Amino acid sequence: MIFEWTAGSIALRWAVSDPIWTEWTVGFADLEISHLSTEYVLVPIAATTAGSTYNPTSDTVQFAFMPTPTQVPGVSDWVSGSWETVPTSIIYPYNARVLVGPTGATALTSGSYTMYMKITDNPEVPVLVVGTLGIM
Numbered sequence: 001m002i003f004e005w006t007a008g009s010i011a012l013r014w015a016v017s018d019p020i021w022t023e024w025t026v027g028f029a030d031l032e033i034s035h036l037s038t039e040y041v042l043v044p045i046a047a048t049t050a051g052s053t054y055n056p057t058s059d060t061v062q063f064a065f066m067p068t069p070t071q072v073p074g075v076s077d078w079v080s081g082s083w084e085t086v087p088t089s090i091i092y093p094y095n096a097r098v099l100v101g102p103t104g105a106t107a108l109t110s111g112s113y114t115m116y117m118k119i120t121d122n123p124e125v126p127v128l129v130v131g132t133l134g135i136m
Contacts, residue, residue, distance in 0.1 A: 038101025
């Protein structure tokens with residue numbers, strides 16, 4: 001079976017890779033950054049359509065950071081992300097990313113946040129839980 005979007009799991013049509021990381025830390029699904037820091041949080045992505053590699057960078061990507069695991073994002077919770085091409089990665093050639101921190105797309109106070117990612121494709125709009133972000 002071929003799935004249109006894969007990012008680490010062949011069992012789901014839309015899935016994200018584990019681990020996620022910031023630009024400066026590799027290998028963590030649960031991240032911690034200082035509330036003073038402004039850093040990209042990266043989610044490795046691979047996409048296919050009809051069995052062929054698909055470049056998702058024309059799709060809109062957004063992120064939401066929710067302070068409790070049972071809280072789901074509302075319309076005003078989404079912040080814009082961007083895409084990064086990773087030509088050295090065969091498995092995950094794209095990163096969905098968002099700049100977090102005082103001068104980023106969102107400034108978070110100290111605490112733990114469930115991270116959501118939304119990709120607006122046509123006709124699908126997957127909303128995925130991509131990890132936990134701790135702000136210290």
